[in-house]
Amino acid sequence: MFEPRNHQAPAARLWSLLSPLGAYAPIGLLFLVGLPMLSLSRIALMLWQWDRVAATGIWPDMLLHGVRVDIIQLSLLGLPLLLLAPVLAMHRTWRFWRVLSRYWVVLSVALLALLEIASPAFINEYDSRPNRLFVEYLKYPAEVFPMLWNGFRLHLVGGTLATTFVVWAMVRLTRPWLTVAPSWSRLKLWLTWPLLALLALVAIRSSFDHRPANPALFALTNDAMVNTLILNSTWSVAHAIYGMKHEARSSEIYGSMKENDILQQVLATRQLLQDARPLVGDREIPTLTDQKASIRRERPLNLVIILEESLGATFVESLGGVPVTPEIEKLKEEGWWFEQLYATGTRSVRGIEAVVTGFPPTPAQSVVKLSLAQNNFSTLAQILGKQGYESEFIYGGESHFDNMRGFFMANGFSRVTDQNDYESPVFKGSWGVSDEDLLNKTHERLLAKHAEGKRSFTLVFTSSNHTPFEFPDGRIELYEQPKGTDNNAVKYTDYALGQFVKKARSSDYWKDTVFVVVADHDIRVRGDSLVPIERFHIPGLIFGADIPQRKVKTVASQIDLAPTLLSLxxxxxxxxxxxxxxxxxxxxxxxxxxMQYEQNYAWMEGQKVVILRPGKEASHADYDPARKHLTTAAQPPENGKAMEERALAHVQLGAWLYRSQLYRLP
Known part of the structure; x- marks a missing residue:
């Protein structure tokens, strides 16, 4: 195609090797650079996580299947050039083709490099390669960039420099391409194009089965994080984006079930749980329940839910965690204390979904962010609004984050208080004002509501226990050094809670109010099992007014809180x-x-667990809460099939009710 020039000898020799590919040489370069780069990144990540990789015993398969995934991704990136080549790689448009193909390859390699460079920090935080969270966080630069700068500065600067270097190197490497003259005739270009296009499509599909390859195909172990190492981060993110477009039917990845059968399983589960509340629903609201409060009161109590950011059982000593929540440990002696309460997911909006709406989890996004739930979707605020309650959401940051403000205001809340409503806060960090400011504002608002004689529901959402763990000095004796750790941040949040309760206890509103302290999820949910159930374990506490002391020992879910609170x-x-x-x-x-964990769904009855997986048989296991250990069963138990049916029905139920807009009040 061209003669190498001395001042560009290394790069030019590379292009000489690619010259037999003619106009398709840039696609060849994409594979020549991309395959080694992605494989080296995978090897580095595997060595970093070697203990968990070695425990699976499949590291050779991981490398082999990893190359397969890389070929899929590189073929996807090369496909646009391949499709345009017969039109643009002609003599008249050759100059434009050279420039276009050059920068497409440069940007493609830069994208691959950027996501691989970002992977270690993401894995360290979320125990997974970049996925849908990576995309969702990009929607909130005002919150996320300060968090990255304050908590991941080294990663951010290093990643930017490394990606810049990759771009610079690729620009130099592709420079000789701009001097290449066309060497193929139009006939040769068109004759080879169908063969290459077919080859690319086969590579992208990577399967001759009736379904193309997807991440589930490469789930070779019980360790979800190790499974993501088989992928590359660009393909992981691309599949997350693709999946977000098809979320209305997301639960069908586990199988299908007719609507009547779903309802029959829901009824069977109610009987299993000795639930005698009448189900009075019809086609309009299939799960409508007529619940009469088991505790009769002349004047129903007010409700305050304090949703604690990332406060898993790992931070509560009496639940097997580190001793950084002394205030909660004191309070648990005064009310209902849940010993086996489990979160439904791993995101704040999933916790909000469960606690505020009682909606069951699905593989889709939380309904807080889904379009069909942005109006006339049942929440505690709507339910209590029919009883004359006013509902308020109080947050220390920007309430539009994760669409919280939009969802709440459209579904029963009458007021939202966020960081713009705090005058002279004592501390402000990346995620807004401190939990101290948040709970001081809550106390102020509760006093005002009591003075007005209004019945109220107040949802309070903390944020100090969020990376980069910022809080004011001089409030607590640090649990460890340095200051900015999760343990220290939780201890500060616990301190702020204790200060709030002292004020509330001496206030007139105390005797008329039920308080709930519950986590949205645990921090950094991860583990080497299909679903790390021990990391879904969260504290839950109901106290205030005349709530008696009780230790709730049954296995419970966040979705059980709202119905229970209505009765209390x-x-x-x-x-x-x-x-x-x-x-x-x-x-x-x-x-x-x-529990929804990535694409796996766990249904737990007592200590028996069934886990639904996309494209695979259900897995059965036993969970020991004392040892916090999940043991996979050698074979399903006698009632295993019935458990699978109940699990499938409940994960399908959420998708059906959302899709058909049937989760609402009469």
Whole structure:
């Protein structure tokens, strides 16, 4: 194609090797650079996580399948050039083709490099290669960039420099391409194009089965993080984006079930849990439940839910964690204390979904962010609004984050208080004002509501326990050094909670109010099992007013809180929530919980667990809460098939109710 020039000898010799590919040489360069780069990145990540990789015993398969995934991704990146070549790689448009193909390859390699460079920090935080969270966070630069700068400065600067170097190197490497003259005739270009296009499509599909390759195909182990190492980060993110477009039917990855069968399984589960509340739904609201409060009151109580950011059981000593929540440990002696409460997911909006709406989890995004839930979607605020309550959301940051403000205001809340409503806060960090400011504002608002004689529901969402863990000095004795750690941030949040409770206890509103402290999820949910159930374990506490002391030993889910609270408050309601009213349950029931972890769904009854996986048989296991250990069963238990049906019905239920807009009030 061209004669190498001395001052460009190394790069020019490379292009000489690619010259037999003619106009398709840039695509060849993309593979020549991309395959080694992605493989080296995978090897480096595997060595970094070697303990978990070695435990699976499949590292050779990981490398082999990894190359397969890389070929898929590189073929996807090369496909646009391949499709345009017969039109643009002609003599008349050759100059434009050279420039276009050059910069397409440069940007493609830069994208691959950027996401691989970002992978270690993402894995360290989320125990997974970059996925949908990577995309979702890009929507909120005002919150995310300060967080990155304050908490991941070294990663951010190093990643930017490394990506810049890759771009510089690729620009130099591709410079000789700009001097290449066309060497193929139009006939040769068109004759080879169908063969190359077919080859690319086969490479992208990477399977002769009726379905193309997807991440589930490469889930070779029980360790979800190790499975993501088989992928490359660009393909992982691309599949996340693709999956976000098809979320209305996301639960069908586990199988299908008819709507009547779903309802039959829901009824069977209610009977299993000795739930006698009448189901009065119809086609319009299939799960409508007529719940009469088990505690009768002349005047129903007010409700305050304090949703704690990332406060997993790992931070509560009496639940097997580190001793950084002394205030919660004191409070648990004064009310209902949940010993086996489990989060439904790993994101804040999933926790909001469960606690505020009682909606069951699905593989899709939380309904807080989904379009069909932005109006007339049942929430505690709507349910209580029918009883004359006013509802407020109080947050220390920007309430539009994760669409919280939009969802709340469209579904029953009458007021939102966020960082713009704090005058002279004592501390402000990347995620807004401190939890101290947040709870001072909550106390102020509760006093005002009590003075006005209004019945109220207040949702408070903390944020100090979020990377980069910023909080004011001089409030606590640090648990460890340096200051900016999760343990120290949790201890500060616990301190702020204790200060708030002292003020509340001496206030007139105390005797009329039920308080709930519950986590949205644990921090950095990860593990070497299909679903790390021990990292879904969270504290839950209900206290205030005349709430008696009780240790709730049954396995419970976040979705059980709302129905239970209605009874404790003395509120009768018709609602679509499928959660249990724990005021009616005997202590001896094993209980049940449900957990969505990436694309795996766990359904737990007592210590028996069934895990649904896309494209694979359900897995059965036993969970030991004392040892916090999940043991895969050699074979399904006697009632294994029935458990699988109940699990499938409940994960399908959420998708059906959302898709058909049936989760609403009469």
């Amino acid at each position: 408050m003395g509120v009768d309601a018709k609602h679509p929530m499928i959660g249990r009213d724990l005021t009616r349950e005997p202590d001896s029931l094993p209980g049940r919980a449900m």
